[in-house]
Amino acid sequence: MRKxxxxxxxxxxxxxxxxxxxxxxxxxxxxxxxxxxxQAFADLRRHGWKVPYPDRTxxxxxxxxxxxxxxxxxxxxxxxxxxxxxERNCREYGIALFNLGDERQGIVHVVxxxxxxxxxxxxxxxxxxxxxxxGAFGAIAFGIGTSQVRxxxxxxxxxxxxxxxxxxxxxxxxxxxxxxxxxxxxIIRKLGVQGGVGYAYEYAGEAVEAMSMEERMSVCxxxxxxxxxxxxxxxxxxxxxxxxxxxYSPRGEAWERAVAWWGSMASDRDAHYDDEAELDGTRIKPTxxxxxxxxxxxxIDEPIPRANEVPPxxxxxxxxxxxxxxxxxxxxxxxxxxxxxxxxxxxxxxxxDLREAARIAKGNxxxxxxxxxxxxxxxxxxxxxxxxxxxxxxxxxxxxxxxxGCSMCLAMNPDKLVGRQVCASSSNRNFKGRQGxxxxxxxxxxxxxxVAAAIAGEVSDVxxxx
Amino acid sequence: xxxxxxxxICRVSGRALPLRGDDIDTDRIMPxxxxxxxxxxxxxxxxxxxxxxxxxxxxxxxxxxxxxxSVLIGGRNFGCGSSREHAPQGLQRWGIHxxxxxSFAEIFLGxxxxxxxPCLTASVGDVQELQKLVEENPRSEVxxxxxxxxxxxxSNGKEMASAPASMPEGVRQSFLGGTWDGTALLLSxxxxxxxxxxxxxxxxxxA
Numbered sequence: 001m002r003k004x005x006x007x008x009x010x011x012x013x014x015x016x017x018x019x020x021x022x023x024x025x026x027x028x029x030x031x032x033x034x035x036x037x038x039q040a041f042a043d044l045r046r047h048g049w050k051v052p053y054p055d056r057t058x059x060x061x062x063x064x065x066x067x068x069x070x071x072x073x074x075x076x077x078x079x080x081x082x083x084x085x086x087e088r089n090c091r092e093y094g095i096a097l098f099n100l101g102d103e104r105q106g107i108v109h110v111v112x113x114x115x116x117x118x119x120x121x122x123x124x125x126x127x128x129x130x131x132x133x134x135g136a137f138g139a140i141a142f143g144i145g146t147s148q149v150r151x152x153x154x155x156x157x158x159x160x161x162x163x164x165x166x167x168x169x170x171x172x173x174x175x176x177x178x179x180x181x182x183x184x185x186x187i188i189r190k191l192g193v194q195g196g197v198g199y200a201y202e203y204a205g206e207a208v209e210a211m212s213m214e215e216r217m218s219v220c221x222x223x224x225x226x227x228x229x230x231x232x233x234x235x236x237x238x239x240x241x242x243x244x245x246x247x248y249s250p251r252g253e254a255w256e257r258a259v260a261w262w263g264s265m266a267s268d269r270d271a272h273y274d275d276e277a278e279l280d281g282t283r284i285k286p287t288x289x290x291x292x293x294x295x296x297x298x299x300i301d302e303p304i305p306r307a308n309e310v311p312p313x314x315x316x317x318x319x320x321x322x323x324x325x326x327x328x329x330x331x332x333x334x335x336x337x338x339x340x341x342x343x344x345x346x347x348x349x350x351x352x353d354l355r356e357a358a359r360i361a362k363g364n365x366x367x368x369x370x371x372x373x374x375x376x377x378x379x380x381x382x383x384x385x386x387x388x389x390x391x392x393x394x395x396x397x398x399x400x401x402x403x404x405g406c407s408m409c410l411a412m413n414p415d416k417l418v419g420r421q422v423c424a425s426s427s428n429r430n431f432k433g434r435q436g437x438x439x440x441x442x443x444x445x446x447x448x449x450x451v452a453a454a455i456a457g458e459v460s461d462v463x464x465x466x
Numbered sequence: 467x468x469x470x471x472x473x474x475i476c477r478v479s480g481r482a483l484p485l486r487g488d489d490i491d492t493d494r495i496m497p498x499x500x501x502x503x504x505x506x507x508x509x510x511x512x513x514x515x516x517x518x519x520x521x522x523x524x525x526x527x528x529x530x531x532x533x534x535x536s537v538l539i540g541g542r543n544f545g546c547g548s549s550r551e552h553a554p555q556g557l558q559r560w561g562i563h564x565x566x567x568x569s570f571a572e573i574f575l576g577x578x579x580x581x582x583x584p585c586l587t588a589s590v591g592d593v594q595e596l597q598k599l600v601e602e603n604p605r606s607e608v609x610x611x612x613x614x615x616x617x618x619x620x621s622n623g624k625e626m627a628s629a630p631a632s633m634p635e636g637v638r639q640s641f642l643g644g645t646w647d648g649t650a651l652l653l654s655x656x657x658x659x660x661x662x663x664x665x666x667x668x669x670x671x672x673a
Contacts (some may be wrong), residue, residue: 012666013662014662015662018636018648018651019636019639019643020636020639020640022636024651024652024655024658024659026662026663028666028669035502036501036550038503038504038505039504039505039551042504042505047649049649052656052659056669064502076502078502079502082503082504121667122668127549128549129548129573144549144573145550145551145554145573145577145580146577147551147581148576148577151580151648151652154649154652154653155649155659156659156663158652159648159651159652161634161636193489193546194489194546194571224547224573227543227546227571227572229573250672254672254673257667258667258668258672261667261672293489293491293546313488316486316487316488317488317489320487410493410548411498412499429493429547429548431491431494431547432494432516433493433494433497433516434493436499438497438515438516438519438520439520
């Protein structure tokens, strides 16, 4: 039987089979950040364990860092304590830290790829569920908890149960106004938020092949929102082109050998898949979530579902979502008033996202009642955007231009919703309370749709602005 | 493998807490603002904090009838979303020592294993029946039996119902053998790890 990429990477990284069916898997790249690592280091100290492969772990700070006033010590003493902890931990264990003030700082899932740390054929782990992002390069990337962060630090390994692979083919080309974000929202809607449990998703088909690396990252990023343990795209010429010349990419003769090895890790043409799914990419329209999980979405011109129209098993959650969101089943999502517009996050905080957002914002003006934020995914993205003058376009249109961090995606920093505010957000989760106010409401959409909503002051069809 | 006696978990039993609803995410179990910490201590006080606030005393975690419960009965896709271990840490520190649900999100499940917090799945019908029986009689005792792979409920020592419950076999063996805290196991083969590390083209910088 010919192999898919997951099987090839799994086999190459298997240290041994563990009793009971789990596999001890070598982790090629370990990324850490300030929120899910302090307790792991405390455990290492308690047991007297060392870090045998410190050069395979890289650290950055993203979740708690302010995106406006960043001088130290932070006003938030708890956040400051976490900063001090990661600085000390990295120093003591010899781990590279991309700290504030370092031009490599940024959201962990933006930084890994842009530095060339993320490469095809690798196993990658990070104490963050959106680690699936790195699968865009043809790597197998796992989000893990803190005890597993400790395991990777101490052993460079994880104990994992075998995964099945579902190939999801998105055929055709996307239409104008539809983006990678709409593709992944459509996939999650179709397969459900728990449809991926037990699986890694392989994204394929013409629409995915046509995507840039940054678009593929947006798709893979939200694999976890579909319940999948990982998500990936097979490496191709675009992958190699993206990696060429990056800080940690191989050079010279090693580059040629790297490209050959990377290519060899792609799924074989007649590889085995445990399941297949297909979507018509030409029919995907701008998509917005109306509910409290990322599977609860509609296309811009489609009515919000009524609780009595959905399968009985989903009825309670649809009712709960409609009530929380104060939306009516049967009504249009278009015209929903917003208070805040957020562009950023590990899903949609990259240069191409900001370029497209700026292109639409240019010459327009954010509605008077809307607070609008643009938060670059990394300091490198910020500098590149500023070099192109994107920050000036955003500011002229009434957006605030910030420094790099997770910001309002999860609101562990000063950027938060207040009260019942409604946020048009380019992030990845619309869970209750996700954006910092327990009763705040999130509408997930593409960055282009966030700009359209910011300008109109309500959810509106970006295709009218294109 | 030699069983580690103190870590062997064959069953979890005690009073139960029914938590209805599917897709309960870890942001709800442990709101992000409580992740601003360098230890897990004290997280039990913030479990489901925002949901409880909004339920104004009607949330199961605030119901005096369920005080002291050690088994949580959840729905479908329990623990989805963020990988934050703070969520199961908070539940465990609150007093939850076993969970039975229709299904679990995988990162949450992996976190629970490493905390010695067994998670079993049962059919939708059985889970709902169990929730109903506990709601009707909160003093009844629920037992998650890892050895016989079943969940049962009893009242005054008399079994009222039981149903098959499962977990991945490797994980089950690790609870029965007391080896669920697997770091020692991962550390026990450094030469094998080194061999794989050296066999990969990228760790040798494609030299």
